[in-house]
Amino acid sequence: MNFSQVDLAELARKHEDNGLPAQDFDMRIDDMGTWFHQGGEIKRQALVKLFASVLTRLDDGSYWLITPAERGRIEVADAPFYAPLIEFEGEGNDGRITIITSLEDRVVLGADHTIRVEYDDGGAPRPYVNIRGGLDALLARSVYYDLAERA
Numbered sequence: 001m002n003f004s005q006v007d008l009a010e011l012a013r014k015h016e017d018n019g020l021p022a023q024d025f026d027m028r029i030d031d032m033g034t035w036f037h038q039g040g041e042i043k044r045q046a047l048v049k050l051f052a053s054v055l056t057r058l059d060d061g062s063y064w065l066i067t068p069a070e071r072g073r074i075e076v077a078d079a080p081f082y083a084p085l086i087e088f089e090g091e092g093n094d095g096r097i098t099i100i101t102s103l104e105d106r107v108v109l110g111a112d113h114t115i116r117v118e119y120d121d122g123g124a125p126r127p128y129v130n131i132r133g134g135l136d137a138l139l140a141r142s143v144y145y146d147l148a149e150r151a
Helices: 008-015 045-053 141-150
Strands: 022-029 035-037 055-057 063-066 071-076 081-083 085-089 096-100 106-108 115-119 125-132 135-139
Touching: 022 063, 035 045, 045 055, 055 135, 085 141, 106 125, 125 141, 135 141
Parallel strands: 022 071, 081 135
Antiparallel strands: 022 035, 055 063, 063 071, 085 096, 096 106, 115 125, 125 135
16 A cells, blocks of 8 residues: 555544544644653654654544554644744745645645634734645744735
């Protein structure tokens, strides 16, 4: 199976109730996209990328790590990814804006990767971009201001 072509949301739906017991992996992702296991930060970037590749958000808003062999729920403080970088290429209608996450995922803003802005209790903007399959990245404040400046 070529995992680069697997629709993770579809995989999650197929395995949501596949007879595998739901496990508690004692994992969480904080609001800066940092992954933790049993209270300690997971520092190996390759391991975090592996976990992120099987991360799925179900229709009820819960987050799961799902493989054909096991599934477990994890806690996500805000968005599972954080986007600290932005690249601008070209100008006007020919321009492209690329958002880059802390896990080095790259998405070009467009119909499939739009920005939405929510506001916290203090009225501060919290901008997000869809990375894949209902999984969002919180944009760094500097990225948000770079976008606003170019608007």
